[in-house]
Amino acid sequence: MKELKVLLYRDWLEFKKKYLSYIFLWSLLPMMFYLLLTLPLSKYIKQVPVLEISYESWALPGIWICSASLFSYIYCFSRLRNLIIEDNQLEKYLKAPISNGQFLSSLLISSVFFGVIQLSISMFITLNLGIATVISNMDLFLIYFNIIFLIIFFSILGLLLSFYIKDNLVSGLVVFIIFIFLSFSLGTINPIPIETNQFFELIKKLPIYEIVLNTQMVIGQKAINVTPIVTTTIINCILFVIVLAISYKKFRK
Numbered sequence: 001m002k003e004l005k006v007l008l009y010r011d012w013l014e015f016k017k018k019y020l021s022y023i024f025l026w027s028l029l030p031m032m033f034y035l036l037l038t039l040p041l042s043k044y045i046k047q048v049p050v051l052e053i054s055y056e057s058w059a060l061p062g063i064w065i066c067s068a069s070l071f072s073y074i075y076c077f078s079r080l081r082n083l084i085i086e087d088n089q090l091e092k093y094l095k096a097p098i099s100n101g102q103f104l105s106s107l108l109i110s111s112v113f114f115g116v117i118q119l120s121i122s123m124f125i126t127l128n129l130g131i132a133t134v135i136s137n138m139d140l141f142l143i144y145f146n147i148i149f150l151i152i153f154f155s156i157l158g159l160l161l162s163f164y165i166k167d168n169l170v171s172g173l174v175v176f177i178i179f180i181f182l183s184f185s186l187g188t189i190n191p192i193p194i195e196t197n198q199f200f201e202l203i204k205k206l207p208i209y210e211i212v213l214n215t216q217m218v219i220g221q222k223a224i225n226v227t228p229i230v231t232t233t234i235i236n237c238i239l240f241v242i243v244l245a246i247s248y249k250k251f252r253k
Helices: 002-017 019-041 055-085 089-095 100-127 137-162 168-185 198-203 207-219 227-251
Strands: none
Touching: 002 019, 002 100, 019 055, 019 100, 055 100, 055 137, 055 168, 055 207, 100 137, 100 227, 137 207, 137 227, 168 198, 207 227
16 A cells, blocks of 8 residues: 555645646646537537537536546557656556556556546536536536546556557557547447448447447436446456556566
8 A cells, every 4th residue: 555655645745746837737638629519510509409408408418528538548658658768767656566457556546546637627617508407416426427537447548558559640540540530439429320330330239439428418317227337347357457467477587
């Protein structure tokens, strides 16, 4: 536990060096999703028929999910990838009396913490844009609770991919693919059509899609489904174990 605190403190020191960049990114991401995606689409999509609410209100959780999940992925991916490719950086951690689990857990905890800050700032910015919607404190809590599992998922995904993606061009392409997947394929910014093809039928079976649907159900004052939360928790645990196993193969040769 003491070692984990030391690692988290190091992450805090890294944050203090670049806090202005973090604040800029935290503010930029939700505004980018709103101005470049939600606002233009609102001219063509006036209402989401399934929930019978306006498109801009429906898209609010999507902006929050995209911003927090994308930030968490980028944070974990870039932090671990930089440690792997930079000379002697990873060795400093490996020579210390810490386990791979403690090292990876510190990155994951920091990512989730910063992802929650991104989520909070995204909520604050978008809820003050004058969009006509009323969200109670309980609704915000339920949305927070659901999105945190997505933040954990994309953080672990960032750790996993950082082992295999070394090229800057490929890493940028993967970020773009995740951006497109979050924004359009997962039904966050662009509603999935009622008449779907096989691709969207597959998307609808994903637990992370059902968590996205949960947040939209909260906005529409509908009951949420607990099953995808439990399923995503199990997937997150399995993914982290896989990442831990790979780390012993990559780090402790």
